[in-house]
Amino acid sequence: MGLNRRNFIKVTSLGSGGILVSSMIGLQACSTTDVDTWEPNFFIKIDQTGAITFTCPQSELGQGTSTGLAQILADELGADWNQIKIELADGSSEKFPNTQGTGGSNGIRKLWVPLREAAAATREMLIQAAARKWKISIEDCYTKMGYVHQRDNANKIPFGELLTSVKTEYPPTDLKFKDASDYEYIGSSPSGPKNKKIVTGALEYAIDVSVPDMVYARIKRSPVFGGRVKSFVSTKAREIEGVLDIFEVEPVPIPEEDDFLGGVRSGVAVIADSYWKAIQASELLDITWEDGPNEAKNTDTVIADFEQKKSQVNSLNTRANLSIAKTISAAYKIPYQANACMEPLNTVAHHKGTEIEIWVGTQAPQMTRWRIAQFTGMPEASIVVHNKIAGGGFGRRFFTDFVEEAVILSRKVKKPVKLIWTREDTIATSKYHPYSIEYWSAEFDTRNRLLRFKNKGYFTRASNYPSYLYGKPIAFHESIPHMAKSVLPRASWRSVMAYPWGFAMESFMDEVAHEMARDPLELRLEYLQNADVSGLNRNPDSDYQLDAKRLRRTLEVAKEKANYKGTKQGQTGVGVSAIMYNYSYCSHIAEVSVENGRLKIHKFTSVVDCGRVINPSQVKSQIEGSIVWGLSALMKQVITVEEGKVQQSNFHDYEPLRMIDNPKIEVHIVETDNLPTGVGEPGVPGVAPAVLNAIYNITGIRLREAPIEEALREQLITGLA
Known part of the structure; x- marks a missing residue:
């Protein structure tokens, strides 16, 4: 050449x-x-x-x-x-x-x-x-x-x-x-x-894609992860005009080495000439399920498994010569969460025999292409993945299971197939942010000075999120993550494992501050002033390096903008949090009160340092969205399991925060010429602890498990009585 x-x-x-x-x-x-x-x-x-x-x-x-x-x-x-x-x-x-x-x-x-x-x-x-x-x-x-x-x-x-x-x-x-x-x-x-x-309304999303000769599909999946179809009767479903085919979908195991690669639940697929007909027919299927090894599992068995294995998570820190006079401890529990994207999962796939063409809103088009090649045994060069605009991802669209399903269906019917999950599918038979428990303790000397933190956690992956910037010589040590075998398959979720990590760490920082009779915000500022964060950078040669003083600056600005005067101002409780996520720094100050026995979240003052700001409007909207996301998870949203089955199915029982309950949100940006970083997730981990700390400061009630709405109401009623 x-x-x-x-x-x-x-x-x-x-x-x-x-x-x-x-x-x-x-x-x-x-x-x-x-x-x-x-x-x-x-x-x-x-x-x-x-x-x-x-x-x-x-x-x-x-x-x-x-x-x-x-x-x-x-x-x-x-x-x-x-x-x-x-x-x-x-x-x-x-x-x-x-x-x-x-x-x-x-x-x-x-x-x-x-x-x-x-x-x-x-x-x-x-x-x-x-x-x-x-x-x-x-x-x-x-x-x-x-x-x-x-x-x-x-x-x-x-x-x-x-x-x-x-x-x-x-x-x-x-x-x-x-x-x-x-x-x-x-x-x-x-x-x-x-x-x-x-x-x-003119923007085309993935769900709007239409190609010639396309048919529609809906899959009724096993309601229990690991279950499968035992038998099914489709007589009534086939009576609906426009139903083209009904057949069993064999399960595909989730690859043990990397569960991002999807896997497919056992189920029964309905193929029709319209999506509505596929939905109608699928609801008429008479399916007998064999629920498999998870049929007796529930949320309580997951918790019991964690508690049983707690002693197996060993400390990495054996620092000697500490004169320990007192220890405090706490456990923080985070439930299963669903991503609940506004646009349900969907794919159009056309398996043409020697090549496959796919239209999908995915967070990982490159990995999707590779996985479908691996999954089908075809050359990667024969797979085309057209990435389309999607209505939300939050980590769920990183996974390839729904694409794999569409490819299976197209290969079977030899036509392009449009597969759409219902809202119920996306909540009841999906992948989930895992349940986690964080065990924290703090040791103090005879003068009530903090000597060190200890942490034992499940799914914490602390080493992947070096968000602890309070530094040495507090002698913080990371936990050994315990990846307990779950009843539900895992999905990423906005801010991923930094969420339970931040939930626990910033809540416990407040507990330590109160134990020391110190103002929680001032104690954070003190620790962040000259914090030694050496050894916490994932790549010491990277242009991106941790900087505790940048986190401190966001907290200083938040203090100023919120006119912070302490943890209790009249009938209002004030709570603080400060988090680093992937080299973006974010502090929140939440203001709450209790009115007629109900919690009222009045205001969030949030400050973010994401380096050079490309689009200030987008920065603010992402932090605002993060706060609403975090509040929804803290107040209301929970995925529970009974007899292996997820109990929630739609927004009526997996409820986001309503507009009437949203607080006033002020977002302030610390503008610097540092390298730009992201803002889609850094605002999430600190939301819950800021509110929990504010609740304690006004009510004296210390909550350590989400969601809190019902538990708080019960404690408030008891207190009023």
Whole structure:
């Protein structure tokens, strides 16, 4: 293969020693016959009108990541925001290695550098083409609003008019990023290209996908995880006009090495010419289930198993020569939780024999493609995963089970199949955030000074979330996670294991402060002032390093903005929390009261430091959403199990917080020039402890188990009596 300009661009960017190493993530030029568009790399396509298509490798789930990334691209390129179009990338490890997993609040963080590099290189090639056309130096040119401008005069040329000449340009060997003072879009909140479509109902979500010759499916799954179909009668279901087929779906075990890879429950599938007919027919099925090993399990047996194994979790800390005068301890319990996305899980799959085409709203298009290849035994190159906009993910759309089901059905019926889970399916026969218990203790010396914390936990994964920034010499030590065999399959959930970790840690910090007769906020500030967090960074060589003083700063700002005067202000209890999650720092101050025997959450003052802010509006909306999410889980939401079956099925018994119960929320941003980090999850872990601490401060009731609504009401009634 001759190394012409076109192949040079592709090779030098893909190779580990190429001009731009991996930063351009595969520079490619269009074919010589395509004069209407130019694709300098896998992110960017420019047409003759100057319109720019940004191919976004991250998933769009309503969190706004695609808009934030488009702002980064537009600024570094010098584009006109009104000419930006966003398309989600198909799953591709070749084009977007390690950048297509949307989770852990990592979207902006993963792409901040490579996206700017791709845009900066594209900008410089446009400038080179314009400078050559004008016969001037490239130093005399710059880009702005979709034009290459000539300095010191009015000459300018739109990007679209440079397409022919720019294709002969080499990418630059030395990239220079724009100075922050020149940003047009980063740090502002422009309306995203999809916003008008959202408010007018014109935006296409995954559930709206329709392809020719498509049929519809609903699966009635075993209500007990691990159960299977014993027999079924489908006579009545087949009487519904439009029902095309009914058959058993064999279970597929969840891979033990990585439960992200899905697995399929045993069930019975109904195929029909409309979704409503598939629903109607599925409800007429007479299925006899063999419930399997979990048929006698319930929530209490899960708790008993945890308690029994508590002694098996050993301390990692054997620090000697401590003169311990007193110890306090507490246990914090977090129930099973469902993700309950507003858009139910759905997939369109077309198994064509030698290739498979999939349309799905997923948080992991790359991994989905790989899993379906593994699952079917087909080459990964024969699998196409079109990632679509989804109505919420919260971790649940990282898993591939619902995609696997659709592929199974399409292979069986030899047509494209649209599989939609009902709301009941998504809550009653799904995957769940696991039950967890955190055991904490604190040791004090004879002068009532804190010597150290101890922690024993289940599912804590403390080492994966180095959110404890109070430092040494408190001598905090991490627990050994105990992954108890669960009655229910696991799913990620917004903030994942940082949620039970933060729930317990920040609640217990308050218990320690009260034991020491110290103000909880001031004690935190003291510990964070010169905290030694060495050894807690996952990658000491990373540009991202833990900084306890950044967390301290969020707490200082929260104190100021909330006008904090102490833990009790009149008839209002005030609670505090401070959490780090994936290098974003967030503090909450909650204000609550008890009115007529009922809890009233009045206000949240929240402060976040997520480094350089790309879109302030999105930052605030994500923190607001995190607070409502956290309050729903704290107050009301719980998944319980009886005889192996989940007892909840819809929003009537898995109830989110209602609008009337939402507090006033103020979000403040600590603006810095640190590297940007995420905001979709850092606000969640501190919500519950801030409220629990406030409740204690006004009522003297210490709650350590979610959900709290009924338990608090009973204790308040008892207290009033």
